[in-house]
Amino acid sequence: MNDSPAAAxxxxxxxxxxxxxTAFVPPTVFAAEAIVDLEAxxxxxxTFRAHYPQGKIMAAVKADxxxxxxxxxxxxxxxxxxxxxxxxxxxEALQLRATGEEAPMFAWLNDVPNFARHARANDIDISVSGxxxxxxxxxxxxxxxxxxxxxxxxxxxxTVAAEWETLVAEAARFETEGSLSIRGIWSxxxxxxxxxxxxxxxxxxxxQQAIQTARAAGLDPEFTHLAxxxxxxxxxxxxxNMVRLGAGVYGIDEAGIGLRHAMTLTARVMQVKRAFxxxxxxxxxxxxxxxxxxxxxxxxxxxxGLPWAAAGKAEVWLGGKRRRVAGRISMxxxxxxxxxxxxxxxxxxxxxxxxxQGEPTVSEWAAWAGTLEHEIYCGIxxxxxxxxxx
Numbered sequence: 001m002n003d004s005p006a007a008a009x010x011x012x013x014x015x016x017x018x019x020x021x022t023a024f025v026p027p028t029v030f031a032a033e034a035i036v037d038l039e040a041x042x043x044x045x046x047t048f049r050a051h052y053p054q055g056k057i058m059a060a061v062k063a064d065x066x067x068x069x070x071x072x073x074x075x076x077x078x079x080x081x082x083x084x085x086x087x088x089x090x091x092e093a094l095q096l097r098a099t100g101e102e103a104p105m106f107a108w109l110n111d112v113p114n115f116a117r118h119a120r121a122n123d124i125d126i127s128v129s130g131x132x133x134x135x136x137x138x139x140x141x142x143x144x145x146x147x148x149x150x151x152x153x154x155x156x157x158x159t160v161a162a163e164w165e166t167l168v169a170e171a172a173r174f175e176t177e178g179s180l181s182i183r184g185i186w187s188x189x190x191x192x193x194x195x196x197x198x199x200x201x202x203x204x205x206x207x208q209q210a211i212q213t214a215r216a217a218g219l220d221p222e223f224t225h226l227a228x229x230x231x232x233x234x235x236x237x238x239x240x241n242m243v244r245l246g247a248g249v250y251g252i253d254e255a256g257i258g259l260r261h262a263m264t265l266t267a268r269v270m271q272v273k274r275a276f277x278x279x280x281x282x283x284x285x286x287x288x289x290x291x292x293x294x295x296x297x298x299x300x301x302x303x304x305g306l307p308w309a310a311a312g313k314a315e316v317w318l319g320g321k322r323r324r325v326a327g328r329i330s331m332x333x334x335x336x337x338x339x340x341x342x343x344x345x346x347x348x349x350x351x352x353x354x355x356x357q358g359e360p361t362v363s364e365w366a367a368w369a370g371t372l373e374h375e376i377y378c379g380i381x382x383x384x385x386x387x388x389x390x
Contacts, residue, residue, distance in 0.1 A: 030385040031299040032267035036068050038076035039390035040262040040354075044249055045080030047258055048229075052237050056223065058106060060086040060246035061096065067305070067380040068250055068263055070096050072388050077249055078103055086244050090115050090126060097122045106147065106184075108157070116140035116180070125183055129157040131167050138174040146171075147184030147223065150210040152203040154190040164210055168217040175219070184223035184242075185211050192231035193254050200234045208239065230254035251354070252362075252373045261362060263377065264353035265305075265384070269318070269345050270333075271297040281335050282327025286312065289326075294338040296323075298349050301332045305379035306351065307369035314368050317350040317359035319343045352376075 048057060059082035060066075065073035074085050074096060087093040087107040094112070097105065108127035112118055119126045120142035128134045129149045137146060148171060151158030159167050174180050187207045191199040207226055214221065224240045229248030233255045237243075247254065251261035275295050281287045296318065302308045306329050314325040316334075319341050326337040336349065350359040366373045 032304060033385045033387050034380050035264045035266060035387050035389060037262050037390055038072060038388055040251060040260040041073055041076040041249060042080035044251060044259045045077055045082050048232060048245055048248060049081050051232055051257060052243055054237060056083040056242040058084040058086045058242060058244045059249050060244060062088040062092055063378045066250045067377040069386045071099050074101060090119060093124045094118060094122055116142045116144045120144040130159050131163055134167060134171060138179040141179045143178055144180055145183040146180050147186050148182060150187040150207055152187040152206040154188050158187060165213060168214040168219055172218040182219045182221055185214055185221045186225045189228055189231045192228055192234060197234045200231060204235055247374055250377060261354045265351040266348050267298045267300040267351060269296045269343060269347045269349060270299045272343060272345055287327035295326060296336045296338055296343055297333055298336060299333050301330045301334060303331045304381045304384050305376060307371060307376060309370060310365055310368035315360050
């Protein structure tokens with residue numbers, strides 16, 4: 001197989017035996033890949049199920065499944081035992097539905113025109129966050145399934161306590177008229193990562209009161225849900241009949257329950273060169289060589305999701321050991337200090353992975369950059385090929 005740049009750019013359209021140079025044939029060897037272990041996603045759902053044996057599990061595949069790829073990740077989550085798929089934006093849910101995915105779906109931000117009509121036509125539950133939102137849904141008169149969001153302490157989306165009684169009264173009237181159907185009541189935790197669960201319990205108490213008020217108004221929601229990945233172990237599971245799992249689906253283990261990271265980010269060595277003591281590396285020469293060394297150029301940078309702020313601390317796994325990233329992280333590439341160890345062009349570096357070989361983890365990259373694992377996963381760009389295993 002010819003994997004040269006010329007071969008990659010050669011086309012399939014042929015005139016007189018000459019390939020069309022304007023046609024593009026995708027390469028079979030990539031400068032960088034995100035390898036997604038689908039069995040890790042299945043394992044994570046099964047692990048949550050062991051902690052939440054009753055009720056439904058919603059797996060969030062928003063933001064292209066936290067950068068892992070929504071179609072494949074959704075399938076793996078459902079195979080692992082998830083019951084529904086969750087999305088931030090309705091447009092995300094519509095895109096996945098268009099691929100043929102038939103699983104139940106819920107989206108909590110209505111970001112498309114005539115959102116109730118599109119949601120109803122595609123059998124997608126939507127969220128209502130306040131009175132104006134509720135009335136807009138009812139005005140479309142579609143009978144769409146709605147989850148009412150309660151403000152319990154996050155102070156983001158949701159209906160505040162002063163308006164809740166009015167909202168559920170109107171929702172009951174709209175449901176009787178057939179313009180919508182109240183399928184759920186929910187809220188979102190603000191401090192699920194805290195060891196001290198006092199705020200989480202307070203939010204749960206507020207949601208319980210809101211549910212009682214809604215039932216008194218004549219509503220009978222099928223689903224009630226509050227816990228996210230890190231909140232599953234903090235909330236009495238008997239209080240609600242669904243959990244929404246996001247970061248934990250992909251291995252971000254804030255609850256410490258034995259999850260597995262699903263993504264390994266790799267990149268090829270594009271060039272190997274000698275450099276000498278006293279020379280600087282990369283922009284502004286923030287890294288100065290203390291000795292003669294070998295440098296490896298790896299074609300991945302901050303445009304691909306590596307955080308610029310990790311420079312000076314970041315490491316990769318290459319040639320059987322950890323290597324320091326030399327100098328700043330550029331838009332498209334990084335340099336790695338090899339010392340005198342032999343590494344060849346075409347060798348593969350592991351930027352991060354599950355850590356089982358000694359390679360850095362996404363948690364370490366987040367710590368080096370002073371950010372969240374979530375942000376790094378979601379930032380892995382479109383130039384990075386996704387390859388699925390297991």
